[in-house]
Amino acid sequence: MNAIEPAAAKRRTWQRDAVRDALLERDGFVSAQMLHSALRDAGSTIGLATVYRALADLAADGAADHLQHDGESLYRACGSSGHHHHLICRSCGRAVEISADAVEAWARAVAAEHGFRDAEHVVDVFGTCADCARAAD
Amino acid sequence: MNAIEPAAAKRRTWQRDAVRDALLERDGFVSAQMLHSALRDAGSTIGLATVYRALADLAADGAADHLQHDGESLYRACGSSGHHHHLICRSCGRAVEISADAVEAWARAVAAEHGFRDAEHVVDVFGTCADCARAAD
DNA sequence: TTGCAATTGATAATCAATCTCAATAGATTG
DNA sequence: CAATCTATTGAGATTGATTATCAATTGCAA
Ligand SMILES: [Mn+2]
Ligand SMILES: [Mn+2]
Ligand SMILES: [Zn+2]
Ligand SMILES: [Zn+2]
Numbered sequence: 001m002n003a004i005e006p007a008a009a010k011r012r013t014w015q016r017d018a019v020r021d022a023l024l025e026r027d028g029f030v031s032a033q034m035l036h037s038a039l040r041d042a043g044s045t046i047g048l049a050t051v052y053r054a055l056a057d058l059a060a061d062g063a064a065d066h067l068q069h070d071g072e073s074l075y076r077a078c079g080s081s082g083h084h085h086h087l088i089c090r091s092c093g094r095a096v097e098i099s100a101d102a103v104e105a106w107a108r109a110v111a112a113e114h115g116f117r118d119a120e121h122v123v124d125v126f127g128t129c130a131d132c133a134r135a136a137d
Numbered sequence: 138m139n140a141i142e143p144a145a146a147k148r149r150t151w152q153r154d155a156v157r158d159a160l161l162e163r164d165g166f167v168s169a170q171m172l173h174s175a176l177r178d179a180g181s182t183i184g185l186a187t188v189y190r191a192l193a194d195l196a197a198d199g200a201a202d203h204l205q206h207d208g209e210s211l212y213r214a215c216g217s218s219g220h221h222h223h224l225i226c227r228s229c230g231r232a233v234e235i236s237a238d239a240v241e242a243w244a245r246a247v248a249a250e251h252g253f254r255d256a257e258h259v260v261d262v263f264g265t266c267a268d269c270a271r272a273a274d
Numbered sequence: 275t276t277g278c279a280a281t282t283g284a285t286a287a288t289c290a291a292t293c294t295c296a297a298t299a300g301a302t303t304g
Numbered sequence: 305c306a307a308t309c310t311a312t313t314g315a316g317a318t319t320g321a322t323t324a325t326c327a328a329t330t331g332c333a334a
Contacts, residue, residue: 011331013331016281032321033320048322049282049283049284050281050282072321090255098247100243106237107262110237114224116262116264116267117270123258124258125248125253125257125258125259126259127253127255127256127257128253128255129251133252146311148299148301149301150299150312150313169290170289170290170291183313185315186313189292208321208322209290210291277333277334278331280329280332281329281331283325283326283328286323287325288321291319293318293319296313297313297314299311299312300310300312301309301310302309302310303308303309304306
C-alpha cells in the first residue's frame with residue numbers, strides 16, 4: 001500500500017506560462033518540437049525538454065488535449081472540459097471538438113460484450129479542412 | 138501524368154513466408170521488434186529490417202492490420218477483408234475484430250458537417266481481456 | 275534574507291524505424 | 305542447366321522524437 005503522497009507542489013515559472021500561452025494562441029494540434037520552434041522564433045530562450053515537460057503536465061491536468069499521429073505526440077489547448085474527440089485537419093492541424101454519446105456508448109458496449117475491463121477508446125477523425133482544400137486548388 | 142507502372146514483381150522468399158506465418162500464429166497485435174525476437178528465438182536468422190519490410194508489405198496488401206499504440210506500430214494477421222476496427226487487450230495484445238456501420242456513418246457525417254474532405258478515422262478500443270484480468274487476480 | 279526542493283536546459287542516452295550498400299538469391303531467358 | 309538481371313536481404317549506420325542526467329538556477333515558504 002502506498003502512503004498518500006502530499007500533493008505535488010507546482011511552482012509557477014515563466015516557462016510554463018509561455019507554453020500554456022503559446023498553446024492557447026493556436027486553434028490546432030501542435031507537437032512539442034513545433035511549439036518549441038515557435039517560441040524560439042518569438043525570442044524565447046526556453047529549452048526543448050521544458051516544453052516537453054510543460055505539455056505533459058498540461059495534458060495530465062486536463063488542460064490540454066493529447067493525441068498521437070504518425071508516431072508524433074500532438075497537443076492542443078482544451079476548450080471543453082468533458083471527454084470528447086476531434087476532427088483534425090491533416091494539413092494545418094486545425095481541430096474541431098466533437099462529442100458523440102452514441103460512440104461512447106458503443107465503445108462501452110463493445111468492451112463489455114467481450115468481457116474486456118477498464119475500456120478506453122481512441123477515436124479521431126482526420127481530413128482536409130475547407131481552407132486547406134481550397135488552398136490546394 | 139504518370140505512366141502506368143508495371144506491377145511490382147514480388148519475389149517469394151522464405152523470409153516473407155516466415156513473417157507471414159509468425160504473424161498468423163498469433164491472435165493479437167505484435168510489433169516488428171517482438172516478431173523479430175520471436176523468430177530469432179525460434180532459430181531463424183532473419184534480419185530486423187526485413188521483418189519491418191515484410192510487415193509493411195503485408196499491411197499494404199491488406200493482408201495485415203496495422204495500428205499505432207504508444208508510438209509503436211503493431212500488426213496483426215487480418216481475418217476479415219473489409220474495413221473494420223478492433224477491441225484490443227492492453228496486456229496481451231489479443232484482439233477482436235469489430236465492424237460498426239453506425240460509427241462509420243458517424244465519422245463520415247461529422248467530417249462532411251464541418252466541410253472536411255477525404256475523411257479517415259482512427260477507432261480503437263483498448264481494455265483488459267478476461268484472461269488477463271483473471272491472471273491479475 | 276535563508277534554505278531547500280522543484281525546475282530548468284544543455285547534452286547525452288534511448289529506441290523504434292529507416293537508410294546504405296555490398297552480397298545474395300529469386301525468376302526469367304536462351 | 306547456365307547465364308543474367310534485379311529484387312531482396314541484413315549488418316550496421318543514421319534519423320528523429322522523446323526521455324534521462326545532473327549541475328546550476330529559482331520559486332516560495334518560513
Ligand atoms: Mn470518446
Ligand atoms: Mn482485423
Ligand atoms: Zn487545414
Ligand atoms: Zn489479454
